[in-house]
Amino acid sequence: MQETIHHYDDLLRMLDSFLREPAPFWDEFFSDREKSVPIFVNAPDENLASYLKSGIITCGRVLELGCGPGRNAIYLAENGFEVDAVDVSKTSLDWAKERADERNLSINFFHRNIFDFEIEDGKYDFIYDSGCFHHIAPHRRISYINLIERALRPEGYFGITCFHQGGSLGGSAISDWEVYRKGSLMGGLGYTEGRLTDVFHTLKPIEIRKMIDQNESENLFGASDLLxxxxxxGIK
Structure with a gap:
């Protein structure tokens, strides 16, 4: 490969190469379904369930970014949403498809890097991300925000669950510049309420809070070290 920068995309790919290659890592991560990983539980995020229960989010077309084994995509499909779900790991998508098939649910799963996923403008009423954004490198953050703004319809909603800075599950407090000095996201970047509001400043914040811990009997996933x-x- 020629190491020459002609275009902005060449610059992004160069910066990508300094950090972990995502697909092989995540295929390995999801290969052992029995290991003790909180997000392997087959239950939706408690905050996602609260959006539906309160009526803020109603049925429509939804996109899940980084769907993993499909627990949130499945929950949304069970509640009448038309669901597109994308993930870079084929291993996780195979697991998600098995779970969906067990419930006879129709979900459109896509094996893609989210930055290579073609999306028509204003297609989605709701976009949800549980655990993808904190693994996005700083140089890709602008592309991520542009994706959200382009794909959402006017007055559409964007929901996110990410590492809280300094939390026990992850949440590095290093600066954006330090990511490149270290050549690592240090397991995932941590966010605070203020930082999350600042990153998504072009969108109107409806609710930002720590996740609420859940026990197994509630059939929901919740961990207070997540934000x-x-x-x-808005409408332009």
Whole structure:
């Protein structure tokens, strides 16, 4: 490969090469379904369930970014949403498809890097991300935000669950510049309420809070070391 930068995309790919290659890592991560990983539980995020229960989020077309084994995509499909779910790991998508088939659910799963996923403008009423954004390198953050703004319809909603800075599950407090000095996201970048509001400043914040811990009997996933946010796109 020629190491020459002609275009902005060449610059992004160069910066990508300094950090972990995502697909092989995540295929390995999801290969052992029996290991003790909190997000392997087959239950939706408690904050996602609260959005539906309160009536803020109603049935429509939804996109899940980094769907993993499909627990949130499945929950949304069970509640009447038309669901597109994308992930870079084929291993996780195979698991998600098995879970969906067990429930006879129709979900459109896509094996893609989210930055290579073609999306028509204003297609989605709701976009949800549980655990993808904190693994996005700083140089890809602008592309991520542009994706959200382009794909959401006016007055559509964006929900996110990510590492809280300094949390026990992850949440590195290093600066954006330090990511490149170290050549690592240090397991995932941590966010605070203020930082999350600043990153998504073009969207209207509806709710930003820590996740609420859940026990197994509630059939929901919740861990207070994670931060949740719900935002709304305005009308231009």
């Amino acid at each position: 949740t946010g719900l935002f709304q796109k």
